[in-house]
Amino acid sequence: MTDRAPAALTDTSDAAPRRSDATRAGILAAARERFAADGYERATIRAIAKDARIDPSMVMRYYGSKEGLFAAATSVDLRMPDFTRVPREEVGRLLVTHFLDVWEDAGQLTALLRVGITNQAGAERMREIFAQQLLPVARGVCPDPAQAPTRAALCAAQVLGLALTRYVLRFPPSAELTGEEITDWLAPTLQRYLTADRP
Amino acid sequence: MTDRAPAALTDTSDAAPRRSDATRAGILAAARERFAADGYERATIRAIAKDARIDPSMVMRYYGSKEGLFAAATSVDLRMPDFTRVPREEVGRLLVTHFLDVWEDAGQLTALLRVGITNQAGAERMREIFAQQLLPVARGVCPDPAQAPTRAALCAAQVLGLALTRYVLRFPPSAELTGEEITDWLAPTLQRYLTADRP
DNA sequence: TAGCGTTGCCAACAAGCGTTGACCAACAGA
DNA sequence: TCTGTTGGTCAACGCTTGTTGGCAACGCTA
Numbered sequence: 508m509t510d511r512a513p514a515a516l517t518d519t520s521d522a523a524p525r526r527s528d529a530t531r532a533g534i535l536a537a538a539r540e541r542f543a544a545d546g547y548e549r550a551t552i553r554a555i556a557k558d559a560r561i562d563p564s565m566v567m568r569y570y571g572s573k574e575g576l577f578a579a580a581t582s583v584d585l586r587m588p589d590f591t592r593v594p595r596e597e598v599g600r601l602l603v604t605h606f607l608d609v610w611e612d613a614g615q616l617t618a619l620l621r622v623g624i625t626n627q628a629g630a631e632r633m634r635e636i637f638a639q640q641l642l643p644v645a646r647g648v649c650p651d652p653a654q655a656p657t658r659a660a661l662c663a664a665q666v667l668g669l670a671l672t673r674y675v676l677r678f679p680p681s682a683e684l685t686g687e688e689i690t691d692w693l694a695p696t697l698q699r700y701l702t703a704d705r706p
Numbered sequence: 707m708t709d710r711a712p713a714a715l716t717d718t719s720d721a722a723p724r725r726s727d728a729t730r731a732g733i734l735a736a737a738r739e740r741f742a743a744d745g746y747e748r749a750t751i752r753a754i755a756k757d758a759r760i761d762p763s764m765v766m767r768y769y770g771s772k773e774g775l776f777a778a779a780t781s782v783d784l785r786m787p788d789f790t791r792v793p794r795e796e797v798g799r800l801l802v803t804h805f806l807d808v809w810e811d812a813g814q815l816t817a818l819l820r821v822g823i824t825n826q827a828g829a830e831r832m833r834e835i836f837a838q839q840l841l842p843v844a845r846g847v848c849p850d851p852a853q854a855p856t857r858a859a860l861c862a863a864q865v866l867g868l869a870l871t872r873y874v875l876r877f878p879p880s881a882e883l884t885g886e887e888i889t890d891w892l893a894p895t896l897q898r899y900l901t902a903d904r905p
Numbered sequence: 906t907a908g909c910g911t912t913g914c915c916a917a918c919a920a921g922c923g924t925t926g927a928c929c930a931a932c933a934g935a
Numbered sequence: 936t937c938t939g940t941t942g943g944t945c946a947a948c949g950c951t952t953g954t955t956g957g958c959a960a961c962g963c964t965a
Contacts (some may be wrong), residue, residue: 519893525911525912526911526913526961526962527911527913528911530912532763538920540913545822546745546747546824547826548745548747548748548824549747549824551951551952552949552952552953552954553952555951560912561914562913562915563953563954564912564913564914564915564916564955564956565912565913567953567954567955570784572953572954573952573953573954575902585895588946597710607800620823621824623875624744624819624820624824624870624874624875625744625747625748625820625824630875630876633875633877634876634877634878635805637877649913655877655886656879657858657879657883659748659807659879660790660877660879660880660883661869661891663867663877663880664864664867664868664870664871664872665863665864665867665879665895666867667867667870667871668862668863668865668866668867668868668870669863669867671823671863671866671870672859672862672863672866672869673863674867675823675829676822676823676829676832676833677829677833678744678833678836678859678862679831679855679862680855680858680859681857681859681862681863684859688905690858691803692860692899692905693860695898695905696864696895699894699895700891705956706887706890706891706894712928724941724942725932725941725942726941726942726943729921729942729943750922750923751922751923751924752921752922760943760944761943761944762923762924763924763925763926763943763944763945764942764943764944766923766924766925767942767943771923771924772923772924774945906962906965907944907965908963908964908965909962909963909964910961910962910963911953911960911961911962912960912961912962913958913959913960913961913962914957914958914959914960915956915957915958915959916955916956916957916958917948917954917955917956917957918953918954918955918956919952919953919955920951920952920953920954921950921951921952921953922949922951922952923948923949923950923951924947924948924949924950925946925947925948926945926946926947926948927945927946927947928941928942928943928944928945928946929942929943929944929945930941930942930944931940931941931942931943931945932939932940932941932942933938933939933940933941934937934938934939934940935936935937935938935939
């Protein structure tokens with residue numbers, strides 16, 4: 508009866524470390540993998556628990572519900588650099604390389620993309636990330652701030668489309684491209700979406 | 707014991723019309739809507755049957771299984787025009803407008819996109835459509851046919867990314883753009899992906 | 906050593922799923 | 936009018952799901 512609050516959503520060193528921290532982290536890692544591989548519905552709590560070598564009821568105890576676990580597993584920080592300190596003609600290229608970096612290094616974004624498409628809460632989460640992390644970049648870079656939403660949306664479409672075909676649908680040509688090829692092709696597109704005066 | 711074959715997947719006037727054709731069509735329409743709205747797992751046969759005001763067992767009788775129903779509901783023809791008859795500098799613009807047309811008029815593509823992301827069979831279906839319908843266009847238009855897969859994949863990424871943000875995730879700026887705005891922004895991108903000599 | 910909160914497992918629950926087979930009503934051809 | 940086919944409903948099946956509560960072992964503090 509002591510811990511009514513089910514989930515410690517902020518895992519960044521807040522209070523005393525618990526003995527179960529390793530278990531919690533294991534569940535979270537397994538959840539991210541499963542969500543990324545299977546989407547929200549097919550990623551069952553039982554499967555996640557099995558991956559983490561733990562009983563399903565532990566998942567419930569630590570994260571309250573499947574929704575809670577999902578929320579904890581898909582808290583994403585795009586780690587956006589400060590684009591205002593970059594030469595204007597290089598923002599497109601930097602945006603592509605940065606996204607490729609972030610996407611390759613963790614399965615969280617693939618998980619989020621997969622879930623955002625089946626699950627209402629997932630879609631809402633993606634809109635939040637878009638508004639809080641990509642939109643400010645466009646606002647700081649594009650010529651007329653009033654156009655920032657449009658320009659950011661165009662960039663999001665291009666970047667998410669690449670991620671979709673490359674990491675989720677696995678279209679062979681898209682999956683086989685090297686990072687450099689992708690950068691060379693997409694950088695001018697994003698550059699134009701962000702900084703061109705008119706379409 | 708007469709009709710072992712459960713589904714008439716080709717509905718285009720092959721044999722004598724049956725009394726149940728309306729029911730079949732109703733099921734298919736309801737299935738497309740549900741698949742588009744909910745994705746593969748959440749679109750239950752029971753819900754589809756309810757929408758079509760029919761018993762769930764009828765769905766099984768006419769389409770064999772949920773997989774069969776899905777296959778019938780997402781047979782997509784992109785109706786690609788003959789791009790070789792179009793002035794070379796207009797293929798980008800035509801490609802955008804054509805895709806917007808196809809996407810707006812039927813929910814099938816949204817259904818396919820949603821399902822292609824959670825379901826293995828759905829992803830396979832999308833790769834087929836890509837290879838059979840978009841790839842030939844690139845092959846006929848781009849300068850070096852060996853680059854056609856890459857160029858087609860880039861176009862697919864841009865188009866699908868737009869569809870994703872506009873129809874599925876519903877990013878407000880993307881969903882609110884007019885067809886003309888989208889065309890103006892995306893046409894040069896696709897034009898470059900298809901016809902530019904180098905990135 | 907006793908007490909207590911924490912960590913974990915086990916067994917079960919109710920609900921929902923795809924799927925099946927028995928059964929009835931309407932129709933068409935003889 | 937009889938008979939076989941077709942269109943459709945109903946009730947149930949076996950299974951999986953998220954979720955819950957009880958219970959045993961551990962580790963700390965007094």
